[in-house]
Amino acid sequence: MKRLMWLVPVVVAAWLLPYGLGGYAIHVVDVAIIFAILAVGLGLTMGVAGQINLAQVAFFGVGAYTVAILTTQAGLGFWTASVLALLAAVVFGVLVGIPALRMQSHYLGIVTLGLALAFTNWVTNAHIAGRAEGISDIPVPPMFGIDLSSGYLFYYVELIVFAVALAFALLVTRSPLGRRLRAMRDDDLAAGSLGAEIPLLRMTAFVLSGLYGGLAGILYAGLIRFVAPESFNIANMFLLLAMVIIGGRSSILGCVVGAVALALVREALLDASGFAQLGYGLVVVLVVVFAPKGLAGLPEQIRSLLRGRGSGSRAQLGPFQPYDTAPRATEEDVLQIRDVTMRFKGLVALDDVSLTVPAGQIRGIVGPNGSGKTTLFNVVSGFYSPSQGSVLLRGREVTGLAPYRLAQRRVARTFQNLRLFEDLSVRENLLLGLDRTRTWWIWRYPSVPWKVLGYERALRRRVEDLIGRFGLAEVADAEPRSLPYGIQRRIELARAMAMSPTLLLLDEPAAGLNGEEVRQLAEIVRSIRDSGVTVIIIEHNMGLVMSLCDQVTVLSNGKVIADGRPAEVAVHPDVVAAYLGDSMSAPTEATAEAAAEEAAR
């Protein structure tokens, strides 16, 4: 309760504001609030979820036009029309969002921009939408006898809607959904491997975009009571974009500040538009170059400038607290790989590979560079769909399932070159692993938001256990990139274990670690195995492999050349040949994967 006390003066000020403003000034404020709602929506889609959406202004238009058409042509009441308009905007949002399933970044940007142009073209032509002249005579929204044609009273309606919209946006950003969206923005592959349903999340971002666009459109129709195609054109889209960037795109409050500030500046410069455009363009360029996080990021930027470089104190890892030992698992095979072949544009990275990993085992996979080890992991964790063959998880076929589906089946992995979410704190990285809710769970956000907050609190309590177990207490609030390599490796392992997996895939977990750290790693992995998790480990550190693994599989040129106890494998003649022989001329895995990634993009 105490934390929310700062809200009181804000609310009082907002409530009393109209008493100090003239008739035109209040109208300007009304318009600014509408833009603020739009900016919040764009901030959620673009800033938080990282979906480049240049059709926000079209969602706005869909909302406003639907109200206009339904009230003037179909004779519906304003509020009935509003509900339908909201629905229409969300549906349109989903349709525009479909390309996001196939493409990202500037591709998505130009396609959504094109679809926004298509919308403007349609309303300019359709008789039902009043063509180029637009639709006037939208009725004044009725409200228990209060005359909403007055800009002053409409202000209060807007204020309440805005407060609710803002509160909802803040709830989303500060809860599991927002965290997942941000994770998806930073690294969608890693997010997928943690169980985030990427396609559904992207659509969710567009649904939110449509929702806020529609909401703003309804208020616009009620305030201006006139719609025309020009009001939803590209220039306004760019203005909106500038609001979000100048305010600070990943901060919802920043977006609001940016929107209100720019709306007021535009108003002030209305009479000097020639030079205004010049100045406004320059400001945008300067902000982008010198303050990429916008106004919201300025305090942080100034603070780091004052603090200067290098804070000195080196973070330390605490000791690992072993898991409880679980009773020995049944003799079930956790993973079966049957005759898997993986080809990239004529290059065979895996050639008819078969192997079986029983429950409770630590399996080592070794082989020279380019022998197909990581490709095998990528097949098992769903990043690649094999050209031939099948993968079975506890006897169930999982070949070609998306990474998030495998993550839901409790397959966790780490990455050879660390994929931590750089813009999220260590704690948030772990929370992402802990949160096992599915995307459809988000129906709770609008209906029972307190349960969402309760769940989030429970998650945060649980994450403390995990932080303690992996000795991360000292670094829990740091950004991963600021931490030493060894700690980052530990965090990634902790994040994978947060998913409470049954199968854990570790891709070169000892790379870059010093002797003591490798010893700790071995201890942790054993404890994980003893808690009932099956572990597969790719490693070049032969000492570690020999001491840690129960069984070792050797790959060379995409083929299994040996399989057995560590001591047997080490003296196998083929293995010796592979390690000493012509590994240099083998097709390198790196080039094959680069080609594959190119193709997948």
Next chain:
Amino acid sequence: MQVFLQTLIGGVTFGAVYALVAMGFSIVYRTMGLVNFAHGSVVMIGAYAASTFYMASKLPFAVAIIVAIAVTALIGLVIERFLRPLENKDFTLMLIGTIGFGAVLEAGAVLVWGATGHAVPSPVATGPIDVAGIRIPTYSLMVIAVAAAATGLLALFLQRTKRGAAMQAVAMDHQAATAVGIHVGRSNAMAFAIGAGLAALAGSLIGPMLYVNPTMGGTLGIKGFAAAMLGGFGSMPGAIVGGLVFGLLDSFAAGNFQEYSELVTFLVFAVIVMVRPTGIFGEATVNRA
């Protein structure tokens, strides 16, 4: 049949211009990873430069174009210096930063040349060629020829000269190029200057076909960008094919769907890109690992 062929002529002519715009986008993108939304405005500046020289100084059109290309390439160098902090950055920042820069260029053009714009007399006096009822304007032939020649010269430059090879190397691998002693900064500046030069060429060619005014860059920019994407962002052959495809799409949509042409064009574009997100030739990008 006649309508079909005539539509084809119009589509190819505008397609050639879109191709030049798209090539400008692509060469900048592949070399320095900058998605330059100000490119449309650079085209506009080029159109103004060429038409102003042509009309005010009575220079032959070809000379005016060359002067315009040189002037715009110089402006391009200045812009590159300004936008350098944005290279290889977060896409959203690049997007809004270059859009902001485009707004600056447009406002600048209004201040220098006024908002009204001007018509440019056609530099080719002869009437259209009549082939079995299909009329091909001589100027269209010239546009297509010049665009083809520019494409050829650019390909020669990229493949046969040391400078060009250096640029190709930077496009393929930034770090490796630096390691073998290629001056990446200079290479980037060069790419931007060439991009601006191509924009100027497109602008000067389109001047006599259309009307030169400060807002002409917007549509050309968006369509050129879409064309680059259709062909495969960063790929030079892709830019040419994408430009032609987009020009044809545009003109056939205009013929068959009348006022709904824009809607149809962009819907078809969205569907094509959905099916093949990397475009016809695939993306040739800088490495953004």
Next chain:
Amino acid sequence: MRFTSFSIAAAALMALAACAPPGQSQSSESNATGPIKIANVNAQSGQLSSLGQWEHKGVKLAIDEANKAGGVNGRQIQLDLFDSQGDPTIGTNVARKISSEGYVAMLGTAESAVTLAMAPILKDAKIPNITSGQSPKLAELKSPFLFLNAPTSVTFDETLAKYLVDDKGLKNIALISNNGAYGAGEHDAFLASLKSRNVTPSADEVVTPDQKDFNANLAKIREQDPEVLFIGAEEVQSGLIAKQARELGLKAVFAGGAPLGTDVYATTAGLENAEGTVVSSPYLSNDASEEIKAFAAKYKAAYNEDARMHVAKAYDGASILIEALKQTNGEGGQKLADAIRGVKRAGLLGNYNYDANGVGIHETKIGLVKDGKVVPETAS
């Protein structure tokens, strides 16, 4: 404890809001001294800014003259320019602004869509508006505070149809127009005029205002080999259509409204392509009469550029407003609207005689383009 005090405060606020809703005390009675405030609203930036700038120059010329001659019964007129950016939403903002800042009248805008958006607000605020738009929809509003300073498209196109069909006997007519507010208005009005004469157009192509390549549309029109091609588009696009039509070997006579009478059209099309274009306009050229010649000279002296219809009609509109203000002694509101309706003036565009719909001029003249200039057609 804290919560109760919070809720008390909230309840008090509610009560305050309920008792005395905020609002502006209407001080609409204009002070009888000081300058008379007139707003000129037009696009000063964006795609349509050239139109807006001409309009402003015309208005300013008239107001400056009046002020030099002693103003309105001794009071000076204060002319303030507002930028609508061609955007109806900004138009509504500006309408609210001028109604809250004590302007007695508004001149502009040149875009019908913007004027249509502003009209209801100005009507509520009782601010007379003389617009340069010519969409028939403006007249359909029947707002007592909205006046047009030029005929509507209906008049333009009726005159044109009468000349082409009745006088010249041309029946094979093709249409090409854009779907913008102006183009669509022209299209509908001309089509209606043809229909009343039992003429069906042989082709009816619609393009978008941004379109530049008309090969497809014109090739379809060429198949019909029309005698007349009606062009309903703004100046530049009309010019491009005319140019490409001739390149395609289309021999039809071009016909259309005021945009086809401008130098922008003629230079964009190329002078020889524009030759013979039939124009229906109330203002054919800068030397159609002695008054117009004097005006054109005055304009050239002030701005060092040639006058054109947009300038002239803005000048006419401002002159009518000044005349009405003299009658009301600077007072606005209903009285000023009535005074405007009563003004009978021989203006540059013709004789103003306002009807109930706010249309002042009811006829246009036919002219032909010769060497890029319009000469009156005297034959009929």
